[in-house]
Amino acid sequence: MQGRRTRIQDYAVGDQARFTKTITETDAALFSAVSGDFYPIHFNEELARRTRFGGRIAHGAIAVGLVSTVLGVPLQGPGVCAAVIRELHFDFTAPVRFGDTLTAEAT
Template identity: 45%
Template sequence: MTGKTMAEIQTGDAAEFSKTVSETDIYLYAGITGDFNPAHINAAHAEKTFFKTRIAHGMLTAGFISTILGTLLPGPGTIYLKQELRFLAPVRIGDTITARAEVTAKMEDKNKLTLKTTCTNQDGTVVLDGEAMVSPPKAPR
């Protein structure tokens, strides 16, 4: 299975992926990455923070963008080259996050795409925005 090639992609093409963030997601992410910051895993500590509750790891949320790029647009075979991120609002347990990637530029001579990337919660609040650069799969010879 191969994702879309440069010839199959147009500026403005977009894809989305949605997921409700669970407590299990946060603990699994902490275990995989080793990031046991108490803001994420310790409810008593988190109550004393600015957010008043545990929040998801920012990079867990950013991972939803990777899901789009690697499975939907361009899809399998894509090489993720660069990502700029701005974390704008917290993601809490139970939030449903919709990640979106939209092609904003094609550099056909270099086989690279630039995409606007965002993650929005169920209330329409943008929790993350940024820009990605990928190399889509090449057409089979």
């Protein structure tokens, strides 16, 4: 998938895009600064160890943000805003830990 895609006709069945990122503590700090979510499970190791997760975890919304990214630049091309996301549904099946590498893929 190369170039700018601004019309539905610019896509073919089977087109794919992916975005991969390793989640860091800096990501959590930046997300907290923007969202105001400073929940201790993301920053306090002692408290987080006593939870069912057994340690600190990243914000789930950081993982959701990767979907927004893959639907934007990798799928449409730089400088294009041809899609508007109206609805998304997520099932969080496992925690995201700092150092985990996540891949969002769109087909």
